[in-house]
Amino acid sequence: MIRDITCIACPVGCEIRVEDTENGYLITGYTCARGKEYALQEVTDPRRILTTTIAVEGGVLPVLPVKTDRAIPKDMIFKCMEEINRIKIKAPISIGDIILENIFNTGANIVATRNIPSKK
């Protein structure tokens, strides 16, 4: 298996190649340790920050933008989205409020990324 990956650990965007050899993964093209680590994780345990919105009741806006406070396994994203889509929260909400704690034991919380005051 050979995978070519664009490193997103910084804006430089190095092109990294990961080859699965009988002696383990051969990683080339990175220019720093972060890139090597990113590429290895991308082939063994890919993770992403989830960003989405949650419906709000009684707020000045109908939806609240939220995100996970750490990257979660890529294959958990759909399941987490389904759970988030079931929720409706009441305003007021403050930026940084934890909306869901440790979603599906990923260790990540779903947090508010803006303030939503109550409707007057």
Ligand code: SF4
């Ligand atoms: S390998 Fe290092 S320098 Fe290159 S994009 Fe990744 S983090 Fe940036």
